[in-house]
Amino acid sequence: MKKKDASLSLFDYAGEMICGVDEAGRGPLAGAVFAAAVILDPSRPIGGLRDSKKLTEARREALAEQIKSDALAWSIAFCTEAEIDEINILQASLLAMRRAIEGLKLQPTLALVDGNRCPVMPLRSEAIVKGDDKVPAISAxxxxxxxxxxxxxxxxxxxxxxxAFDQHKGYPTALHLERLREHGVTPVHRKSYAPVRAMLDAAGPEGRACDGKEFA
Structure with a gap:
């Protein structure tokens, strides 16, 4: 699909029912990958929408509540760790996006998707690189x-x-890797990811870590 690089708004697509789509959690070693789809209400604009990574946690939480209150429709979906391991993180991210779109209570006519790939689905879609900082619906x-x-x-x-998932949110930080070495791999870790896979391989066929603790 054609990519748009200029700053965009809802009103650049006259006559379209647009949903913005984005994912979160491709990089972590643990947990599901999430996606959301949002149809904003042009009559109820929400100020301060931008890439979620550029917002403070408190601001994200406040905006999330406003989006859920003021948007015409919104939906959140995910793919599990097992799905990520089975079909790979790219495909799992696209599947989570499709699930989010399919969960909307209103039927959009166009999906604007952050990044350079769109999920395969009947709905028309456009991939927009860095769209989460260009298109309000994708920011939402x-x-x-x-x-x-x-x-x-x-x-x-x-x-x-x-x-310490509350601190590193599953990303491969020094703290997370330290806790993995100390306590082993849990059922919520993505076993296809290299650091986790290496620990499982090092444990051998009996599934035990070097310190004698079992991997989950």
Whole structure:
């Protein structure tokens, strides 16, 4: 699809019912990958929308609540760790996006997707590189996907408190890798990712770490 690089707004597509689409969580070693789709209401503009990574946590949370309140429609979906391992993270991200679009209560006529790839689906779509900082609807989707994924990592922290998921959110930080070496691989780790795969391989066929602790 044609990519657009200029700054965009809802009104650049007259007559279209646009949904913005974005994902969160491609890089982490653990947890699901999330995606969101949002149809904004032109009569209820939301100020301050931008790439979720450029917002503070408090601002993201506040905007997420406003998006859910003021948007015409929104939907959040995900692909599990097992799906990521089975079909790879790119395909899982695209599948999560498609699920988010299909979960909208209104039927859009066009999906504007952050990045350079669109999910395969009957709906017309355009991929927009850095769209989360150019298209308000994609920015809104970015915020919903990010806040939903962060909430899921806090839930995983309560389930696996030794791994500090509340701090690194599953990304391959020094702290996360240290906790992996100390405690082993959990069921929520992505076993196809190189650092996790290496630890499993090092454990051998019996599935035990060098320190004698079992991998989950």
């Amino acid at each position: 989707a970015s915020i919903l996907a990010k806040t939903a994924r962060d909430a899921s990592m806090l839930a995983l922290h309560r389930q696996y408190p030794d791994y």
